[in-house]
Amino acid sequence: MQDIQHIDEVHINFGAEGMVVVNILLGIIMFGVALGIKKTHFTDLLKNPKSPLICFISQFFLLPLFTFLLVLTMRPEPSVALGLMLVAACPGGNISNFMSSLSRSNAALSVSMTAIATLLAVLMTPLNFSFYAGLYPDTKVLLQDIHISFFKVFEIVLILLGIPLVLGMTFAHHFPKMTKKIVGPIQKFSILIFLAFVVGAFSKNYDIFLNWIHIVFFIVVLHNLSGYVLGYFFSKIFRCPKKDCRTISIETGIQNAGLGLVLIFNFFDGLGGMAIAVAWWAIWDILSGLALAYYWSRKSVKP
Numbered sequence: 001m002q003d004i005q006h007i008d009e010v011h012i013n014f015g016a017e018g019m020v021v022v023n024i025l026l027g028i029i030m031f032g033v034a035l036g037i038k039k040t041h042f043t044d045l046l047k048n049p050k051s052p053l054i055c056f057i058s059q060f061f062l063l064p065l066f067t068f069l070l071v072l073t074m075r076p077e078p079s080v081a082l083g084l085m086l087v088a089a090c091p092g093g094n095i096s097n098f099m100s101s102l103s104r105s106n107a108a109l110s111v112s113m114t115a116i117a118t119l120l121a122v123l124m125t126p127l128n129f130s131f132y133a134g135l136y137p138d139t140k141v142l143l144q145d146i147h148i149s150f151f152k153v154f155e156i157v158l159i160l161l162g163i164p165l166v167l168g169m170t171f172a173h174h175f176p177k178m179t180k181k182i183v184g185p186i187q188k189f190s191i192l193i194f195l196a197f198v199v200g201a202f203s204k205n206y207d208i209f210l211n212w213i214h215i216v217f218f219i220v221v222l223h224n225l226s227g228y229v230l231g232y233f234f235s236k237i238f239r240c241p242k243k244d245c246r247t248i249s250i251e252t253g254i255q256n257a258g259l260g261l262v263l264i265f266n267f268f269d270g271l272g273g274m275a276i277a278v279a280w281w282a283i284w285d286i287l288s289g290l291a292l293a294y295y296w297s298r299k300s301v302k303p
Contacts, residue, residue, distance in 0.1 A: 007077050007212050007273040025193050026262050027164045032186035033094045034168020035179050037115040045112055051244040055113050058231045058252045064088045064128040066230060067223065071136060076219055078138040079273025084223055085139065086260045086274065087281050089128035091121035095191055095286065096254040103293035105246035113251050122162045126153035156266055160259065209276060216277040224285050228253035228292060246296055254289050257282035
């Protein structure tokens with residue numbers, strides 16, 4: 001067990017072989033997401049751009065900005081603050097499609113936003129993360145110590161998200177019959193892969209996780225719930241349909257924490273405060289998403 005006095009000194013043990021495995025797993029997850037994306041999802045965005053635009057602003061502008069303000073207000077440990085900023089910079093998680101369907105939301109909008117957000121994340125994730133982490137003095141020091149640049153993050157996000165997405169969409173276009181047979185099982189399997197990834201990453205660091213979870217528990221819960229609230233009321237202000245409000249809430253509240261963990265292990269050597277915060281985010285947003293989806297599923301809503 002590590003003899004440490006501060007969460008910023010914690011490092012999660014995850015070897016080079018483990019990193020190869022998780023990179024491949026995330027690629028499979030994104031490939032599975034891409035199989036369900038069709039050309040119509042992009043054309044629908046152009047025909048009815050209001051809700052997608054509101055969702056994009058909520059995900060990539062409001063949530064990162066709110067996260068920065070939350071960090072300024074609550075002053076968490078620098079590594080924890082860095083983890084929150086990283087999660088807020090990631091695109092929506094692929095499990096959001098399942099949540100939207102369960103909650104009687106606009107599932108088509110959710111799938112469309114997964115597609116467009118994943119593509120845009122190649123640029124927006126490193127941009128938001130570098131900007132806000134560099135703007136906050138305590139996290140700026142960590143970035144300088146580890147020598148993380150916008151271009152390094154851009155490169156890995158392009159490899160982990162962009163390439164599998166393009167490959168999946170290309171496969172679906174050329175082999176539609178085969179895609180129809182495998183898309184369901186692969187997407188369901190990808191959720192299990194994601195959960196296995198989180199459990200696997202921390203199975204050898206169980207004591208560390210338990211010793212420090214109290215540091216991140218409340219702020220992660222508050223951060224996640226704020227994402228749902230931001231998405232819902234921001235879309236409501238602009239009078240989006242109620243189903244779309246639900247979807248935008250879910251898309252803003254459920255982030256691709258799996259990508260966040262991969263970036264942490266690739267660039268930050270498993271920096272404990274970051275890894276523990278993002279891992280708890282990954283677990284909590286599934287629990288909170290299921291609870292919210294179940295609640296909404298019992299309440300009818302007009303289109």
